[in-house]
Amino acid sequence: MDAAITYLDHAASTPMRAEAIEAMTPFYAGVYANPSGSHRFARRARRAIDEARDVVADVAGCRPNEVVFTGCGTESDNMAISGAVERLGGVAVCSAAEHHAVLHVVESVHGAVVGVDAYGRLDLDELERTLAAIVARGEQVSVVSVMAVNNEVGTVTDIAAAARVVRRMAPDALVHTDAVQAPCWLDLREITPHVDLLSLSAHKFGGPKGVGVLVERGGPRVAPLIIGGGQERERRSGTHNVAGIVALAEALRLTDIERDAERERLAELRDRLVAGIVDELDDVIETIPADAAVEKVAGSAHLCVGGVESEALLYLLDEADVCASAASACASGAMEPSHVLAAMGVDREVALGALRLSLGHTTTQADVDRGVDVIVAAVQRLRGHGRR
Amino acid sequence: MKVMCAMSGGVDSSVAALLLKEAGHEVVGVTMKLWGGDSDTGCCSVSDVDDARRVAQQLDIDHLVFNFGDDFDEHVVEPYVQAHANGVTPNPCIECNRSVKFARLAERAELLGFDAVATGHHAAIGRRPDGTLTLERGHDAKKDQSYVVHMLDQTQLARTLFPVGGMDKSDVRARAAEIDLRTAGKPDSQDVCFITKSDGRETFLGDRIPFRRGSVVDADGHAVGEVDAVEMVTVGQRKGLGLPGGGPKRYVVDVDVEQRLVTVGDRDDLLRPSLEVVDVTWVAEPVEGSVRVQCSAHGATRGAEISSQGPTVHVAWDEPQPRIAPGQSVVFYDDADRRVLGGGICR
Numbered sequence: 001m002d003a004a005i006t007y008l009d010h011a012a013s014t015p016m017r018a019e020a021i022e023a024m025t026p027f028y029a030g031v032y033a034n035p036s037g038s039h040r041f042a043r044r045a046r047r048a049i050d051e052a053r054d055v056v057a058d059v060a061g062c063r064p065n066e067v068v069f070t071g072c073g074t075e076s077d078n079m080a081i082s083g084a085v086e087r088l089g090g091v092a093v094c095s096a097a098e099h100h101a102v103l104h105v106v107e108s109v110h111g112a113v114v115g116v117d118a119y120g121r122l123d124l125d126e127l128e129r130t131l132a133a134i135v136a137r138g139e140q141v142s143v144v145s146v147m148a149v150n151n152e153v154g155t156v157t158d159i160a161a162a163a164r165v166v167r168r169m170a171p172d173a174l175v176h177t178d179a180v181q182a183p184c185w186l187d188l189r190e191i192t193p194h195v196d197l198l199s200l201s202a203h204k205f206g207g208p209k210g211v212g213v214l215v216e217r218g219g220p221r222v223a224p225l226i227i228g229g230g231q232e233r234e235r236r237s238g239t240h241n242v243a244g245i246v247a248l249a250e251a252l253r254l255t256d257i258e259r260d261a262e263r264e265r266l267a268e269l270r271d272r273l274v275a276g277i278v279d280e281l282d283d284v285i286e287t288i289p290a291d292a293a294v295e296k297v298a299g300s301a302h303l304c305v306g307g308v309e310s311e312a313l314l315y316l317l318d319e320a321d322v323c324a325s326a327a328s329a330c331a332s333g334a335m336e337p338s339h340v341l342a343a344m345g346v347d348r349e350v351a352l353g354a355l356r357l358s359l360g361h362t363t364t365q366a367d368v369d370r371g372v373d374v375i376v377a378a379v380q381r382l383r384g385h386g387r388r
Numbered sequence: 389m390k391v392m393c394a395m396s397g398g399v400d401s402s403v404a405a406l407l408l409k410e411a412g413h414e415v416v417g418v419t420m421k422l423w424g425g426d427s428d429t430g431c432c433s434v435s436d437v438d439d440a441r442r443v444a445q446q447l448d449i450d451h452l453v454f455n456f457g458d459d460f461d462e463h464v465v466e467p468y469v470q471a472h473a474n475g476v477t478p479n480p481c482i483e484c485n486r487s488v489k490f491a492r493l494a495e496r497a498e499l500l501g502f503d504a505v506a507t508g509h510h511a512a513i514g515r516r517p518d519g520t521l522t523l524e525r526g527h528d529a530k531k532d533q534s535y536v537v538h539m540l541d542q543t544q545l546a547r548t549l550f551p552v553g554g555m556d557k558s559d560v561r562a563r564a565a566e567i568d569l570r571t572a573g574k575p576d577s578q579d580v581c582f583i584t585k586s587d588g589r590e591t592f593l594g595d596r597i598p599f600r601r602g603s604v605v606d607a608d609g610h611a612v613g614e615v616d617a618v619e620m621v622t623v624g625q626r627k628g629l630g631l632p633g634g635g636p637k638r639y640v641v642d643v644d645v646e647q648r649l650v651t652v653g654d655r656d657d658l659l660r661p662s663l664e665v666v667d668v669t670w671v672a673e674p675v676e677g678s679v680r681v682q683c684s685a686h687g688a689t690r691g692a693e694i695s696s697q698g699p700t701v702h703v704a705w706d707e708p709q710p711r712i713a714p715g716q717s718v719v720f721y722d723d724a725d726r727r728v729l730g731g732g733i734c735r
Contacts, residue, residue, distance in 0.1 A: 309496075311452075311454050311455065311496075312496055312499055312500060315452065315500050316500065333421075333437060333441070333452075333453040334421030334437075334453040334454065334455035334457075335453075335455050336455065382499060
């Protein structure tokens with residue numbers, strides 16, 4: 001990485017772990033065979049995938065044959081939702097704070113969207129009412145999708161509690177969780193037993209872009225999204241991304257080992273970052289307050305900065321080589337007002353000053369201190385021009 | 389200078405960025421995301437943003453996308469829709485320049501430490517010996533866009549650059565082709581960017597305001613036809629009035645949306661000795677006396693005497709002129725027809 005860059009955007013993508021890069025490189029120019037081939041060269045590639053699958057199963061808390069390697073987290077989410085609707089029929093349901101990889105799929109199949117509380121967690125009472133209403137009008141529920149960790153504000157949702165509501169109200173429905181933001185912070189073994197489907201994405205935990213996982217517990221539960229050569233036991237066709245899969249597994253293994261220590265280290269740095277900014281500047285809201293009775297992941301700092309606009313603030317941070325983000329970007333690259341903050345009931349005016357700072361395995365105290373200095377100076381400069 | 393170049397993804401703004409870079413300025417390209425709905429072209433579609441970004445990459449300048457969708461809705465689209473509901477025909481490109489490009493974007497550029505905003509408009513900025521800045525027609529008469537940027541005042545002109553304003557369009561394309569810019573052969577955008585060709589203005593407005601049938605009457609008040617949507621009828625219009633063919637050419641001379649009444653007449657009935665212009669802005673000092681007046685983006689100018697009556701400018705035509713649709717921008721040029729003096733909205 002460019003040494004001059006202060007990278008506070010790990011929730012968007014975190015740097016690859018050196019061990020993961022080392023693990024994947026032999027599979028490009030060396031063991032390049034198609035793992036579906038019948039020769040011994042192919043079998044070496046095949047073996048690497050099988051071993052990777054064992055590692056992922058161990059960390060995810062499932063059996064190896066429940067692990068499906070996909071092309072990315074979005075593909076996993078799409079497969080979970082549209083695959084469930086195709087196979088089971090019925091209504092897809094998700095929370096209003098889901099990533100677009102879930103939300104837009106549920107909307108595209110005319111599903112139901114359930115509200116969230118002021119912290120972005122699924123409203124369990126509303127979920128119950130929504131499921132009851134669907135059942136009452138004689139329809140089935142195909143899948144209920146609830147994210148484990150919100151990608152914008154970092155709130156943890158109690159997946160076990162959500163799953164209990166689904167099992168009670170719609171016993172035939174599948175429970176899916178988008179756990180793409182979870183592996184660095186939560187032990188997946190405590191989540192997986194409560195769900196039928198779980199999505200992961202390698203580049204969020206030190207693996208490469210372009211490879212993900214869908215855990216399908218109890219064998220095939222949903223229709224495949226990609227049909228062809230029948231790889232991944234007919235659940236996801238397409239030649240395996242051998243190098244990517246190997247690197248995903250290695251990154252996940254290390255993430256699991258280091259999780260407790262990293263969580264503690266990064267929570268301290270996160271608090272230092274937020275305190276540094278909030279102490280220096282008036283009118284900055286920590287979107288999920290530190291003292292709120294809600295679990296929030298260690299790497300996440302989300303602020304709403306009064307009197308400035310995210311686009312302008314991010315420009316000045318970028319100019320000073322500090323990488324941060326606001327809400328999600330649309331196809332054109334323009335910042336869209338956050339649907340997550342809107343679902344949480346945050347005023348649109350307030351949400352326009354959203355700033356997401358996310359820490360990860362390479363973050364140092366020097367990064368945080370420099371981040372504070374640059375952010376404070378940028379906000380003061382923007383405010384110096386008068387509030388809009 | 390540090391210059392923010394508004395890049396629509398078209399050839400003019402691409403070459404504008406190129407010229408600024410060549411002149412040694414520190415250039416950042418910005419594409420504004422203005423419209424969330426369907427669009428053929430203009431400033432809003434993802435492919436136009438792609439074009440702008442790829443050009444910026446080729447020129448090795450930074451490229452950003454700013455979302456000014458809320459401002460565009462509030463200051464351009466909503467007023468456009470409301471105006472039609474009131475029987476007024478506005479020019480949304482001018483309102484976008486007034487409220488978004490040379491206001492919102494320019495303010496942000498200043499906030500972020502830029503010295504100027506550049507655009508690909510074919511218009512020129514000059515300076516008189518006394519230091520007053522002037523706004524002049526672009527070099528290429530056929531592509532001149534001074535009409536749509538007439539609202540710029542001294543403060544704005546001081547922070548605005550029109551790098552291609554002194555060039556012929558063919559030279560702009562040649563410059564783009566010379567360094568193989570991907571936008572070199574891209575056709576000019578012509579239409580309102582938030583209205584698609586396939587759906588058209590009628591569908592766009594019909595989705596947003598209730599259309600009401602209207603009667604078409606002649607000067608004596610005799611009914612001669614009917615229109616489906618009186619909100620779609622514009623003064624000066626000749627077609628789509630449901631009139632039987634074969635007769636003399638008839639024009640819309642008046643639209644009364646409240647009474648749902650469209651009055652038609654022959655060309656002489658359309659002629660007026662004068663018009664009133666409101667919301668007038670001046671490039672420098674207010675002007676009175678003999679001027680040239682332009683009432684559409686590529687229309688010819690006519691001679692007139694103008695005089696201020698409070699906030700309104702009274703335009704007395706040298707010769708009677710066809711009536712201008714309310715809502716149209718009316719721009720005053722000097723007698724040589726080169727320099728913009730000011731302009732406003734036809735009442």
